[in-house]
Amino acid sequence: MNVAELRVDEELILRMSGAGPRYTSYPTVPEWHEFGDADARAALVRASTKPDEPLCVYVHLPFCARMCLFCGCTVEITRRQGKVDSYLAAIEKEVAMTCELLGSRRKVAQIHWGGGTPTHLKPDELRRLYGILSRHLDVQPGAEISIEVHPHVTTFEQIDTLVDLGFNRVSMGVQDLDPHVQEVIHRDQTTEETEALVAHCRKRGIGGINLDLMYGLPEQTEATFAATLRTIARIQPDRLAVYGYAHVPWLKRHQTALERYRLPTAPERARLFFVAIEELSKSGYEVIGLDHFARRSDALWRALEDGTLHRNFMGYTTHPAEEMLAFGMSSIGDFGGAFVQNNHDTRSYEAAIHAGKFSAMKGLVRSAEDDLRRAAIQSLMCAMHLDLDELEAQTGRRDLATHFARELEELRPLEEQGFCELRGRRVDVTPRGRLFLRHLAMVFDEYLRKKKADRPRFSKTI
Numbered sequence: 001m002n003v004a005e006l007r008v009d010e011e012l013i014l015r016m017s018g019a020g021p022r023y024t025s026y027p028t029v030p031e032w033h034e035f036g037d038a039d040a041r042a043a044l045v046r047a048s049t050k051p052d053e054p055l056c057v058y059v060h061l062p063f064c065a066r067m068c069l070f071c072g073c074t075v076e077i078t079r080r081q082g083k084v085d086s087y088l089a090a091i092e093k094e095v096a097m098t099c100e101l102l103g104s105r106r107k108v109a110q111i112h113w114g115g116g117t118p119t120h121l122k123p124d125e126l127r128r129l130y131g132i133l134s135r136h137l138d139v140q141p142g143a144e145i146s147i148e149v150h151p152h153v154t155t156f157e158q159i160d161t162l163v164d165l166g167f168n169r170v171s172m173g174v175q176d177l178d179p180h181v182q183e184v185i186h187r188d189q190t191t192e193e194t195e196a197l198v199a200h201c202r203k204r205g206i207g208g209i210n211l212d213l214m215y216g217l218p219e220q221t222e223a224t225f226a227a228t229l230r231t232i233a234r235i236q237p238d239r240l241a242v243y244g245y246a247h248v249p250w251l252k253r254h255q256t257a258l259e260r261y262r263l264p265t266a267p268e269r270a271r272l273f274f275v276a277i278e279e280l281s282k283s284g285y286e287v288i289g290l291d292h293f294a295r296r297s298d299a300l301w302r303a304l305e306d307g308t309l310h311r312n313f314m315g316y317t318t319h320p321a322e323e324m325l326a327f328g329m330s331s332i333g334d335f336g337g338a339f340v341q342n343n344h345d346t347r348s349y350e351a352a353i354h355a356g357k358f359s360a361m362k363g364l365v366r367s368a369e370d371d372l373r374r375a376a377i378q379s380l381m382c383a384m385h386l387d388l389d390e391l392e393a394q395t396g397r398r399d400l401a402t403h404f405a406r407e408l409e410e411l412r413p414l415e416e417q418g419f420c421e422l423r424g425r426r427v428d429v430t431p432r433g434r435l436f437l438r439h440l441a442m443v444f445d446e447y448l449r450k451k452k453a454d455r456p457r458f459s460k461t462i
């Protein structure tokens with residue numbers, strides 16, 4: 001990839017920087033409503049009718065030792081070890097209740113542990129959690145087994161334990177390596193720590209290393225961020241995600257502490273993201289989609305090239321499991337035609353599970369129209385095209401040119417921007433359009449259409 005080929009500049013990035021969903025789900029979370037134990041059970045019973053379908057499994061581990069001030073995740077700050085013990089007991093029960101309703105030992109194609117800081121767990125706790133999953137589920141040979149780790153708190157012993165358990169992908173939060181930016185955001189992580197952990201993971205045979213960076217942080221400048229990107233290029237992760245910092249102190253009160261520092265303005269944010277694209281292109285990274293980049297040697301790039309890329313709550317993936325089980329507080333599952341999200345509060349989550357009930361709090365059973373639009377959005381974001389003939393074959397419908405006539409018309413201005421090419425019943429996303437996939441997807445979001453005036457809950461698209 002090179003920037004000239006993408007024909008992208010900071011002015012374009014700024015112009016496209018309105019609010020918009022990331023479409024890890026459609027319909028998106030703000031459209032979901034109250035859900036409960038009975039809804040979760042009903043969805044699992046529906047999911048049990050497809051016993052041969054492989055599944056993805058997500059486990060949310062919310063514990064962190066210290067709060068990073070930019071954090072937008074659902075976390076619990078604690079140093080008390082008893083917390084992990086009682087949480088794992090609840091996960092054990094939740095997994096058993098779920099698998100009992102599924103009725104058969106299901107195959108698993110992908111496992112991801114996110115957080116929080118999953119490596120807040122000690123080696124024996126990591127083993128205990130993996131044992132809980134493997135007792136009830138059949139992890140397939142070749143499954144992707146991944147975990148998020150914080151380099152400052154992760155030991156080589158923990159990595160060795162994960163390797164023994166079969167983990168083959170590690171995702172590390174880095175955000176920014178500049179010491180002043182780190183001090184401001186309460187991130188305490190030296191370049192040496194990150195490099196040493198990456199080297200150890202590679203030495204132990206972990207084939208996939210993802211690093212996450214963040215732009216738009218307080219006190220970040222083009223020069224400091226470019227320096228971070230050059231160091232990252234030296235470390236050579238296989239994949240990179242470069243997320244925009246979402247300043248939402250009304251949702252995350254700890255972010256208020258960042259307001260005493262200089263937050264980049266919208267044009268500065270655009271410039272910072274452009275710096276990321278420029279530096280990463282010089283270092284041999286390709287745009288996958290949105291804010292994800294990968295080396296040409298990485299499976300994600302190959303999946304993009306051969307049209308087998310997928311997307312779920314964990315982001316882009318090469319593993320094609322349709323449904324996802326999710327365990328732990330705040331986790332989101334996708335099974336039996338429904339999205340199901342657990343309670344955000346650890347105590348309420350554990351209490352519900354120990355009372356023999358699922359702690360589902362929010363969710364949505366998708367309609368046929370939701371599934372159709374979801375398939376259109378998935379196709380644009382993963383296959384980088386939308387072919388109405390393909391979609392008709394997939395859904396059994398025969399009227400999609402009429403059904404989506406308004407959407408195809410609304411894509412015209414985006415075609416003029418160079419984000420896509422319309423040819424009759426087919427839309428192709430251009431390399432430039434891969435950076436602005438949300439805008440193409442938003443055209444097919446009928447909930448968004450109905451409430452265009454109200455957007456405060458979405459993060460910035462850049």
Ligand code: SF4
Nearest residue numbers: 064067068071073116
């Ligand atoms: S370690 Fe990660 S999850 Fe925990 S507070 Fe920091 S950014 Fe948030």
